Amino acid sequence: MLSPRLQVTLDSLRKLLRRGATNHTERLLARTRPADIALLMRFLDERERRRAFDMLPSDEVRSETLGELDSHLKTEILEGRPIEELVRIYEYMSTDDQADLLNDLSDELRQALLDALKPDEAEEIEDLLQHAPDTAGGIMSPDFFAMHEDQTVEETIAALQSADVEMAFYVYVVSENDVLVGVLSLRSLVTHAPKTPLCDLMVSDVVSVQLETDQEEVARLASRYNLLAIPVVDESNRLVGIVTIDDVIDVIREEATEDILRMAGADESVYESPSLLHNFCSRAPWLAATWVGGILSSLLMGVFESEIGKMALLATFVPIVLGMGGNVGSQTATIMVRGLATGRISSDVGWRYLLREVAVGLVLGALYGLCLGVYTFFTQGSAMITLSISVCVSLFASMTVAAGVGALTPLVFERLKVDPAVATNPIVTTLVDLLGTFVYFMTSKIIIGL
Amino acid sequence: MLSPRLQVTLDSLRKLLRRGATNHTERLLARTRPADIALLMRFLDERERRRAFDMLPSDEVRSETLGELDSHLKTEILEGRPIEELVRIYEYMSTDDQADLLNDLSDELRQALLDALKPDEAEEIEDLLQHAPDTAGGIMSPDFFAMHEDQTVEETIAALQSADVEMAFYVYVVSENDVLVGVLSLRSLVTHAPKTPLCDLMVSDVVSVQLETDQEEVARLASRYNLLAIPVVDESNRLVGIVTIDDVIDVIREEATEDILRMAGADESVYESPSLLHNFCSRAPWLAATWVGGILSSLLMGVFESEIGKMALLATFVPIVLGMGGNVGSQTATIMVRGLATGRISSDVGWRYLLREVAVGLVLGALYGLCLGVYTFFTQGSAMITLSISVCVSLFASMTVAAGVGALTPLVFERLKVDPAVATNPIVTTLVDLLGTFVYFMTSKIIIGL
Numbered sequence: 096m097l098s099p100r101l102q103v104t105l106d107s108l109r110k111l112l113r114r115g116a117t118n119h120t121e122r123l124l125a126r127t128r129p130a131d132i133a134l135l136m137r138f139l140d141e142r143e144r145r146r147a148f149d150m151l152p153s154d155e156v157r158s159e160t161l162g163e164l165d166s167h168l169k170t171e172i173l174e175g176r177p178i179e180e181l182v183r184i185y186e187y188m189s190t191d192d193q194a195d196l197l198n199d200l201s202d203e204l205r206q207a208l209l210d211a212l213k214p215d216e217a218e219e220i221e222d223l224l225q226h227a228p229d230t231a232g233g234i235m236s237p238d239f240f241a242m243h244e245d246q247t248v249e250e251t252i253a254a255l256q257s258a259d260v261e262m263a264f265y266v267y268v269v270s271e272n273d274v275l276v277g278v279l280s281l282r283s284l285v286t287h288a289p290k291t292p293l294c295d296l297m298v299s300d301v302v303s304v305q306l307e308t309d310q311e312e313v314a315r316l317a318s319r320y321n322l323l324a325i326p327v328v329d330e331s332n333r334l335v336g337i338v339t340i341d342d343v344i345d346v347i348r349e350e351a352t353e354d355i356l357r358m359a360g361a362d363e364s365v366y367e368s369p370s371l372l373h374n375f376c377s378r379a380p381w382l383a384a385t386w387v388g389g390i391l392s393s394l395l396m397g398v399f400e401s402e403i404g405k406m407a408l409l410a411t412f413v414p415i416v417l418g419m420g421g422n423v424g425s426q427t428a429t430i431m432v433r434g435l436a437t438g439r440i441s442s443d444v445g446w447r448y449l450l451r452e453v454a455v456g457l458v459l460g461a462l463y464g465l466c467l468g469v470y471t472f473f474t475q476g477s478a479m480i481t482l483s484i485s486v487c488v489s490l491f492a493s494m495t496v497a498a499g500v501g502a503l504t505p506l507v508f509e510r511l512k513v514d515p516a517v518a519t520n521p522i523v524t525t526l527v528d529l530l531g532t533f534v535y536f537m538t539s540k541i542i543i544g545l
Numbered sequence: 546m547l548s549p550r551l552q553v554t555l556d557s558l559r560k561l562l563r564r565g566a567t568n569h570t571e572r573l574l575a576r577t578r579p580a581d582i583a584l585l586m587r588f589l590d591e592r593e594r595r596r597a598f599d600m601l602p603s604d605e606v607r608s609e610t611l612g613e614l615d616s617h618l619k620t621e622i623l624e625g626r627p628i629e630e631l632v633r634i635y636e637y638m639s640t641d642d643q644a645d646l647l648n649d650l651s652d653e654l655r656q657a658l659l660d661a662l663k664p665d666e667a668e669e670i671e672d673l674l675q676h677a678p679d680t681a682g683g684i685m686s687p688d689f690f691a692m693h694e695d696q697t698v699e700e701t702i703a704a705l706q707s708a709d710v711e712m713a714f715y716v717y718v719v720s721e722n723d724v725l726v727g728v729l730s731l732r733s734l735v736t737h738a739p740k741t742p743l744c745d746l747m748v749s750d751v752v753s754v755q756l757e758t759d760q761e762e763v764a765r766l767a768s769r770y771n772l773l774a775i776p777v778v779d780e781s782n783r784l785v786g787i788v789t790i791d792d793v794i795d796v797i798r799e800e801a802t803e804d805i806l807r808m809a810g811a812d813e814s815v816y817e818s819p820s821l822l823h824n825f826c827s828r829a830p831w832l833a834a835t836w837v838g839g840i841l842s843s844l845l846m847g848v849f850e851s852e853i854g855k856m857a858l859l860a861t862f863v864p865i866v867l868g869m870g871g872n873v874g875s876q877t878a879t880i881m882v883r884g885l886a887t888g889r890i891s892s893d894v895g896w897r898y899l900l901r902e903v904a905v906g907l908v909l910g911a912l913y914g915l916c917l918g919v920y921t922f923f924t925q926g927s928a929m930i931t932l933s934i935s936v937c938v939s940l941f942a943s944m945t946v947a948a949g950v951g952a953l954t955p956l957v958f959e960r961l962k963v964d965p966a967v968a969t970n971p972i973v974t975t976l977v978d979l980l981g982t983f984v985y986f987m988t989s990k991i992i993i994g995l
Binding site (some may be wrong): 281282312348361364411430454465532 | 547548555569578580581584587588613615667705713731735736759764767768769770771773790791793794795797798801802804805806808809811815821824825828829831832834836838839840842843844846850851853854857858860861862863864865866867868869871872873875876878879880883884887888889890891894901905908909912913916917920943971972978982
């Protein structure tokens with residue numbers, strides 16, 4: 096949802112673009128922050144977007160706007176522009192934004208841009224592009240501020256004043272061959288005598304990550320230790336880059352969205368690609384699991400065909416028994432999966448949660464089973480007393496089983512080192528449907544005696 | 546999941562505590578970071594937790610550990626300690642951690658602590674506690690660094706060196722009565738002449754929030770503009786506090802977990818309260834909606850009782866028709882809800898997504914409908930050709946309808962200013978079940994001609 100202020104800006108921008116009022120549009124864009132322009136771009140159509148981008152006040156603003164833009168819009172806006180313009184915009188970007196941009200571009204455009212860069216620039220960026228995009232190496236920036244351990248406070252302050260580093264939160268201290276040996280805050284520089292060597296005031300217990308550390312782990316460490324930047328080292332403990340807090344925030348948001356969508360059997364690309372086919376492909380496999388589960392439920396129900404034939408009323412309770420079981424199962428599974436992802440639950444104490452969830456399932460099942468039994472008794476009359484007892488018992492049983500399955504499945508996947516967010520729901524849905532169908536018809540058969 | 550290193554620490558800690566090896570335990574704890582200790586505390590039982598807390602090397606470490614601890618553990622650890630000890634630990638905390646702690650304590654303990662504090666300290670903290678915990682006022686810290694606009698660069702550097710501010714990311718510039726007029730980075734201080742007044746180099750276009758701004762909006766602004774801290778002003782634009790990046794990260798994590806759990810009909814308290822009753826109460830209402838929906842589906846199916854009586858096989862396809870519809874509906878609903886929450890989708894362009902989702906539903910429905918039709922044809926034989934056509938058509942229709950309902954419902958709630966994360970799933974589940982049942986039996990009645 097846009098804030099009221101941005102909504103007003105969007106409305107004016109659209110009106111001005113439609114009227115072709117170039118001067119007014121340019122003035123409006125010059126007054127708006129690049130991050131806001133990037134946000135508003137989402138709401139324009141392709142033609143409007145390209146025109147607005149052309150009217151931005153400078154290449155610097157263009158590059159800042161581009162840095163904040165969604166991946167698929169970057170390519171769309173840049174495609175077909177002269178390569179000199181691309182290089183100009185590119186030069187204004189910070190190194191990690193440059194790497195992101197190159198990752199997002201089409202193969203030809205990426206190659207054209209790399210060819211047009213100076214050889215050393217192209218080499219630096221190609222080094223960065225080697226790392227998988229979801230690792231520390233893939234999100235790090237090589238623009239850090241490091242000094243040798245023998246240098247003094249005075250030298251460090253002088254170097255800091257002339258340094259061209261975007262956000263120098265910490266001074267990293269290295270020994271021979273750039274090996275990371277310590278870190279110090281900017282504050283500690285001003286509270287020590289000018290001649291002190293850095294090795295005397297640095298903290299040598301540095302939290303660092305490897306190039307191939309998963310970005311989720313990087314984010315977890317940065318937020319656990321409240322760090323503004325986390326240093327990235329190679330296998331010889333040489334400092335090669337830093338991951339800054341703004342990238343950590345992006346990772347946390349991304350991973351949360353990814354987890355949410357995965358649990359529902361989709362992925363982030365549904366927002367990025369307008370293609371129907373792509374959207375279809377990302378969702379079809381998950382549904383295939385449900386389809387197979389549904390077929391199995393049908394087969395199982397087929398076993399009780401003669402009972403249904405004798406008492407068609409029996410079938411009308413299938414939606415409520417499966418629906419309630421499915422919902423309890425997915426509540427429990429969600430609580431477990433998110434708990435495991437945030438570290439609230441570890442597989443160590445997982446069995447405690449498992450017991451608790453089964454207990455909650457028992458209580459919920461007792462409540463709603465009783466409600467259903469009483470409801471059936473009053474609507475079907477006392478002739479159907481066995482049906483009332485049967486639906487009550489089977490709703491109770493299937494909800495308890497569903498809670499158990501919902502809690503156990505993620506724990507099993509965690510043990511097997513399979514991401515519980517991906518695999519849990521299709522399995523839980525299928526198992527709960529099958530077990531629910533079985534429990535319901537077996538209970539009915541026994542209690543009603545069909 | 547704990548990292549291998551922390552797992553080792555946890556194992557040793559448990560072993561040492563069990564053996565009563567006080568010296569070794571103390572040494573181990575002294576080597577471990579407070580944030581890690583706080584994390585490990587989750588895995589200990591209550592008695593171990595209290596003993597480990599007692600063995601921490603100093604009140605300062607105790608206060609740091611406490612600042613990182615989950616809410617319900619704070620109370621557990623502090624309950625029953627002498628008030629003097631509480632005050633000592635409390636004094637080491639930063640102001641916003643102090644406010645968090647007071648919020649988490651029981652009423653008596655909070656009052657006892659407030660009574661034991663010096664009057665001005667108690668007053669400051671009581672001011673903070675007035676704000677709702679999920680607003681800018683509730684998460685802000687009053688420890689910011691501000692200077693008057695007439696002061697110079699030189700004076701600012703001198704003040705900064707003697708200031709006792711935890712993390713001074715920015716220098717805020719105020720005019721008379723503390724009205725916020727500008728901001729400048731620490732970097733710009735060192736690149737300007739010492740005598741320059743701050744009003745000449747400050748940026749006057751400051752992003753700020755009001756005391757009552759929702760914490761989610763604060764996080765959104767901080768991450769959109771890549772800010773390390775965001776100033777909080779009162780209704781007269783007076784600077785009263787700042788929200789720092791570490792709190793922003795906590796908010797982002799919290800809100801993501803909240804959204805995930807809400808969509809499944811639970812809330813964060815399931816991790817915090819071990820009480821079965823509490824867990825039950827947080828989940829029962831959501832299931833009530835499903836229960837009512839299930840009863841309505843049963844009633845609707847009851848209308849077709851004679852058809853089921855004639856052909857019991859018909860009922861066996863109910864689980865697959867409702868299951869597939871439910872899953873497509875929840876995929877679509879999740880994509881829309883998360884898209885609206887992250888700003889990927891606005892209600893402005895919502896109809897475009899609605900159309901796309903219906904299109905995806907059509908394609909998915911065609912695929913799985915066809916599969917089901919073919920499957921039925923081969924298993925039931927050509928005598929059942931009408932049944933095959935009927936299940937094919939009705940799976941297709943119910944999946945398309947489910948995608949439409951799943952996409953439309955969140956958009957409607959967004960328009961009505963109701964949080965789509967809370968309300969969407971129960972409504973979608975219920976509607977999809979009802980519409981699915983209706984579509985399936987109507988189609989069968991018409992095609993098979995029962």
